[in-house]
Amino acid sequence: MNDMATGSAGRSFKLAGTLVEHASTNATGAMLRKRTGAPRFNPLVPVKSGSGAPLFIVHGVAGVVMELFPIGKLVRSQGPVYAIQARGLDGADAPFNSLTEMASYYAGSIREVQPRGPYILAGYSFGGVVAFEMAHQLSTAGEKVALLALLDSYTHPRSWPLSCRIGVLRSRIAYRASLAAKVPIGQTVDYYLGRLGDISRDRFRKHLRTLVPRGIGNEELPEAAQRVKDSCYAAWDRYRPSYYPGKITFLKAGTNWRYPEDPRTIWRNLAGEFEMHTVPGEHSELVGPSAEHLADRISLCMERAVEPNGAE
Numbered sequence: 517m518n519d520m521a522t523g524s525a526g527r528s529f530k531l532a533g534t535l536v537e538h539a540s541t542n543a544t545g546a547m548l549r550k551r552t553g554a555p556r557f558n559p560l561v562p563v564k565s566g567s568g569a570p571l572f573i574v575h576g577v578a579g580v581v582m583e584l585f586p587i588g589k590l591v592r593s594q595g596p597v598y599a600i601q602a603r604g605l606d607g608a609d610a611p612f613n614s615l616t617e618m619a620s621y622y623a624g625s626i627r628e629v630q631p632r633g634p635y636i637l638a639g640y641s642f643g644g645v646v647a648f649e650m651a652h653q654l655s656t657a658g659e660k661v662a663l664l665a666l667l668d669s670y671t672h673p674r675s676w677p678l679s680c681r682i683g684v685l686r687s688r689i690a691y692r693a694s695l696a697a698k699v700p701i702g703q704t705v706d707y708y709l710g711r712l713g714d715i716s717r718d719r720f721r722k723h724l725r726t727l728v729p730r731g732i733g734n735e736e737l738p739e740a741a742q743r744v745k746d747s748c749y750a751a752w753d754r755y756r757p758s759y760y761p762g763k764i765t766f767l768k769a770g771t772n773w774r775y776p777e778d779p780r781t782i783w784r785n786l787a788g789e790f791e792m793h794t795v796p797g798e799h800s801e802l803v804g805p806s807a808e809h810l811a812d813r814i815s816l817c818m819e820r821a822v823e824p825n826g827a828e
Contacts, residue, residue: 560626571593573640577642611748618646624645639665639671654683664765665765666764757786
């Protein structure tokens with residue numbers, strides 16, 4: 517996915533090692549030690565303190581969580597907010613190559629902090645699919661999920677109906693054409709030659725086959741961060757979601773050319789209930805210029821979820 521439009525990830529991965537170290541040495545990290553006393557990787561990064569039910573927000577495809585901090589700090593919440601970062605960013609641990617295993621580990625980690633539900637879960641882009649699997653596993657274990665917020669999150673294009681894939685391909689062609697229209701006529705040929713020069717033959721074929729937006733583009737990542745990103749893409753590709761009997765609250769980017777126009781076509785048969793809200797901005801802007809709008813919408817959804825006659 518494009519954070520799966522991960523422009524902000526390129527700016528934040530440099531801090532990932534610091535976050536891993538911080539998360540493993542703070543008070544929460546002390547709670548996440550095995551009974552033998554040996555430390556283990558702690559995916560929970562505190563964003564905001566508080567008392568009450570925590571909000572857990574899962575990382576995007578690049579695994580880093582700094583891009584989630586503005587949202588976590590702006591959310592109106594009595595309880596603490598934790599961002600969940602990927603394993604392997606420090607280069608010491610191997611990244612997860614299974615989304616199901618990733619979700620299981622994260623679910624176990626949040627249960628160390630909050631032993632019983634109801635849980636409040638969110639995930640940005642790729643992270644929303646992980647949060648969905650976490651909700652499924654928690655529900656199967658008999659726990660209640662008060663809120664499952666997918667922040668412009670989609671399953672892999674392989675699972676989309678053909679009509680969705682065709683529609684997205686048309687949208688992307690139209691978007692590229694609109695960009696080309698802004699290029700002076702004398703530079704149009706150079707523009708297209710430059711675009712083609714950026715795409716290798718293998719990558720172009722893979723793009724046509726899967727319609728997967730690749731994210732950061734030409735920006736190079738450190739070896740460990742690139743390994744995490746590649747593992748997340750592979751896990752997303754292999755994941756086959758199971759039915760979740762609870763409710764999906766979908767927060768959709770208002771400007772959309774990367775994904776299906778109506779997320780219901782992707783999620784409606786995978787959950788007991790589906791609710792959608794639109795947030796101004798493009799996919800990557802949800803963790804940038806539109807962070808305040810997104811945090812406000814999450815706050816409202818959280819308030820509704822914990823009302824006496826709401827999700828309780």
